Amino acid sequence: MLVGHLCRPRPRRQAPLVRAVRALWTLPTNLLGHLAGWMASGGRLPRRVGGPAAVGWLYPIRSGLGLDWVGAVTLGHAILHRPGVVDGPTTAARLTLAHELAHTRQHDLLGPLYLPLHLLAQGLSALLTRGRPTTVSRVHDLNPLEQTFIVVPSSVLYAPRPTDAEVTDVLADFGV
Numbered sequence: 001m002l003v004g005h006l007c008r009p010r011p012r013r014q015a016p017l018v019r020a021v022r023a024l025w026t027l028p029t030n031l032l033g034h035l036a037g038w039m040a041s042g043g044r045l046p047r048r049v050g051g052p053a054a055v056g057w058l059y060p061i062r063s064g065l066g067l068d069w070v071g072a073v074t075l076g077h078a079i080l081h082r083p084g085v086v087d088g089p090t091t092a093a094r095l096t097l098a099h100e101l102a103h104t105r106q107h108d109l110l111g112p113l114y115l116p117l118h119l120l121a122q123g124l125s126a127l128l129t130r131g132r133p134t135t136v137s138r139v140h141d142l143n144p145l146e147q148t149f150i151v152v153p154s155s156v157l158y159a160p161r162p163t164d165a166e167v168t169d170v171l172a173d174f175g176v
């Protein structure tokens with residue numbers, strides 16, 4: 001497995017020009033993500049989450065859609081999740097939400113490239129882990145967008161365990 005490390009994210013930039021460019025750059029994937037979230041949640045309005053480092057919108061996936069295998073997936077700034085996976089009080093749930101919010105930071109940077117690059121990285125990881133034991137999953141373990149090119153790696157719940165102080169700081173950065 002690629003081993004990522006928990007890092008403190010910089011606050012999201014808020015200058016008016018940056019916000020305007022970011023809104024345009026992220027618009028295509030956001031439209032897709034909010035449409036998917038709206039459909040998966042049965043037309044519910046999303047709940048806004050986040051802090052200085054990121055903002056996202058939570059859509060609980062309703063049961064009966066055949067999507068029970070999905071834990072949480074971030075499409076642009078829309079975070080689709082199985083109830084309890086990212087909205088519980090446990091440190092594991094809060095770190096999972098911080099991980100999904102860290103994906104929204106990738107999306108700020110990658111814009112329309114976010115989905116194609118994720119699909120590519122997932123495919124490569126699945127290919128390279130074929131027949132090998134995995135820690136998180138085949139599409140996560142050797143995926144740089146899940147482990148190293150992200151401030152809260154999906155391996156954070158496995159190894160190396162960050163200290164409680166590091167976890168507390170990063171959870172505050174993400175407002176979770």
Ligand SMILES: [Zn+2]
Nearest residue numbers: 099103146154
């Ligand atoms: Zn992830």
